[in-house]
Amino acid sequence: MHWSRDELGDITIRRCFYVSEFAQEREQQDARFKKMDQFILDLKQEKFNGSYDLAYKVINHLRKLISQTRWAHAKELMGVIRKEGKQLVAAQPSEYVIGNMVRRVLKIVREEYVRLLGKSEEFANTESLHKMLTSAETEDEKYMKSLKELKTTVMEAVSEYIDEMDASIHNIAAQAIEHIHSNEVILTIGKSRTVEAFLKQAAKKRKFHVIVVEGAPLYHGHELAASLAAHNIETTIITDSAVFAMMSRVNKVIIGTHSVLANGGLKAVSGAHIVAQAAYQHAVPLIVLGAMFKLCLLHYSDIGGSEATFNRLASPHRVLDYYKAGSQDLCNVQVYCPTFDYVPPELVTLFISNIGGNAPSYMYRLLSEMYHPNDHEL
Amino acid sequence: MQSADVGDPSKANKAVKKSVKKERRKEKISNKGDSSKSQQQQSVQQFDGAVAPKSKAELRAERRAKQEAERAAKTLKKEEQAKSNKAKGPQVSANLQVDDPKVQKKAAKKLEKQQVPQRTEGHKKVTLFSHLHQYERSVSITKDIGFGSTGIHPAIIKLGLQYAEGIITGSNARCAALMNAVCQLIADYETPPQKELARHLESKLKPAISFLNQCRPLSVSMGSAIKYMKIKITKIPSDMSDDKAKQELISDLQAFVHVNITLAKQAISNSACSKISDGDVVMIYGSSSLIIHVLNAAFKTGRNFRVVVVDGRPKLSGIRALRHLCRAGIKCSYVLISAVSYIMPEVTKVFLGAHGLLSNGYVMGSVGTSLVSMAAKARGVPVIVCCEAYKFCERVQTDSFVNNEIGDPRDLLATDGSSSGPLIKEDAYKNLDSLKVLHLTYDVTPPQYMAMVVTELGMLPCTSVPVVLRVRSFDT
Secondary structure (H helix, E strand, O other), rough: OOOOOHHHHHHHHHHHHHHHHHHHHHHHHHHHHHHHHHHHHHHHOOOOHHHHHHHHHHHHHHHHHHHHHHOOOOHHHHHHHHHHHHHHHHOOOHHHHHHHHHHHHHHHHHHHHHHHHHHHHHHOOOOOHHHHOOOOOOOOOOOOOOOOOHHHHHHHHHHHHHHHHHHHHHHHHHHHHHHHHOEEEEEEEEOOHHHHHHHHHHHOOOOOOEEEEEOOOOHHHHHHHHHHHHOEEEEEEEEEEHHHHHOOOOEEEEEEOEEEOOOEEEEEEOHHHHHHHHHHOOOOOOEOOOOOOOOOOOOOOOOOOHHHHHHHHHHHOHOOOHHHHHOOOOOOOOEEEEEEEEEEEHHOOOEEOEEEOHHHHHHHHHHHHHHOOOHHHO | OHHHHHHHHHHHHHHHHHHHHHHHHHHHHHHHHHHHHHHHHHHHHHHHHHHHHHHHHHHHHHHHHHHHHHHHHHHHHHHHHHHHOOOOOOOHHHHHHHOOOHHHHHHHHHHHHOOOOOEEEEEOOOHHHHOOOOEOOOOOOOOOOOOOOOOOHHHHHHHHHHOOOOOOHHHHHHHHHHHHHHHHHHHHHOOOOOOOHHHHHHHHHHHHHHHHHHHHHOOOHHHHHHHHHHHHHOOOOOOHHHHHHHHHHHHHHHHHHHHHHHHHHHHHHHHHHOOOOOOEEEEEEEOOHHHHHHHHHHHHHOEEEEEEEOOOOOOOHHHHHHHHHHHHHOOOEEEEHHHHHHHHHOOOOOEEEEEEEEEOOOOOOOOOOOHHHHHHHOOOOOEEEEHHHHEOOHHHHOOOOOOOOOOOHOOOOOOOOOOOOOOHHHHHHHOOOOOEEOOOOOEEEEEOOOOOOEEEOOOHHHHHHHHHHHHHHHHO
């Protein structure tokens, strides 16, 4: 088909006309979506610095969302949050903190709605047979009453939760003195900000010795050891291979974790499983430190295909660098560099979170306090 | 002597008694005199008399006390000597008593006598291992060595440097290199006039071994070889000519290497091969010449299996194993030890090499062996240790602390080349007083994690080590 110069010119002018009509609206939408998109982009590119940072960013993002979007009642608000939450989780599926934060906000919304309606909180939570049979509100009608104060109360509750999160490291560290006595030898692996604060707090009053496992191939242990030694805590760095050899002298193993799974198991740094096993063999208690927002609803088998999204394989050049691997001999070698490890709950002795110490068998109960069962599927 | 002792006091007593009697007679005579004079005299004499018999009795008592004390001391000494003669059983070596200054002084004197240079201890020591040497690789140990005829043989010096720099690693390689160097030493050896070959050669060997010990602590395989050497040297008949003796000695030592390393390797490969079946995924840790040989032999018989090589810092010896296996055409994977739990679900068998087997059934291997066997046992994966019989030793150890080799801590820190990166730099390490770095070389695995040990004498449980040692000691 041949287009004459005039015809072409006509079409482009018409196109420009249509574009300009919708341009303004689109600009407004764009401005709003730009901020959301930017955040999603940041998530995809992993522009965050650890789980605290990420949790903080997500919940602030959700707070902005609540304040800036228009919604009529609680159900619509939850729909908005859910939609955004799905996008965020899809952007970074290996970070469960995102899903945790979204579900926590949904639970906050539900709680505030129920409280404003004047009913007690337990009523909203329990699903008694009587309630199920004689409930006046069906699932569709629930949460649809329009309440003026809902927005402010939800914003307040979310801010409260953010404050609680900010104080979580401090709350965990305040329990340090209960668990560490004088002249103890404590083993830790990798670098966890919670563990660092915990040990530094205990070192203010007690003298003890810390053995840090370096945690190849990322060697986070070196950073932690340097930081602890700068605080005059007696620190020794050992390689991962020496863990079993040293375990007979260790009194406690204290580690941080990336997430806590629903059965009480851990998704921790690579190498944590063998440390946990060695501790179990020597009957050394394993204490895990983590704030409550790290507790997630997923089980080990839930995480699609277990190895698919559970573990992240980092670049293998950290294990076998390019020069060595590129040589004729070694070009067909499969090199693995996993970043996470699954630690089953039987190996964990105690969880210390900002609300206190718990056994791993109790963790599933805490889930029901933090997340509503209807929110398990976003 | 005792009779003389008995005689002396009695004679002394008699003499004292006589003198006392004389004085009493003098007193009586003087007392019969004038009162005043006698008083004075009496007083004087009484004074004298009061002191004199006392002094005599005192002297007697003193002498008696002295003699009894001497007698007691002599009996004590004899008891102690008898005790020390009895208790010359297992003695703790000076290498395990670095925190005892007296023992170290003695050891230093011994090294000086042998003209062997001594290494300086490192600055920052890990207190848990203060009973072991903790050196830092600073200046070469051979800097001040002379090449005089009374010094150490150049082949030994070369060997020592190769050990210290990590050019020769692995217990079999170290043992074979040692035998080689000693054969050279024996070949170049000339008995000085009026001295016996057997005795003088041993005195030549002692400084050589001390020097090698200073370069790098002796391995179990080397210890075994040295024992064999010493036995062979003492068994040389005194009427044999020097040349013939030297020849026989050299051939004996070469036979030791041939039988205990080369032939044993083949025997172990044959039996261990039967444990690898088609479709197996075999995990190995680090680099053991014996295990590589076993895997190559199994691959040559046509079995279809693949290997997972687990490696540990800072030596990263697994890369050597990886090269050998890849050249043979075996499919390999490579992970660091922190990823052992990740890869363990795929693994069907674990083959480990050993540095030495202890008498209580514990296996001494490169650090990390215990971790791999524990992880395997937890998943029900069988662990098979392959070890030649000459590496069995009489030592007993229950943990990895009492006897170990502490390497240079700077191996774990950042190398000079890399300026950025997570590893701590050397300057930072020196400045932080509270920071210590531990570089362990060996660790000890309890026997419950291991299914069996494959030796050239057959497949044994780990606890059969003392039986084998007994059998072998009857053979030699």
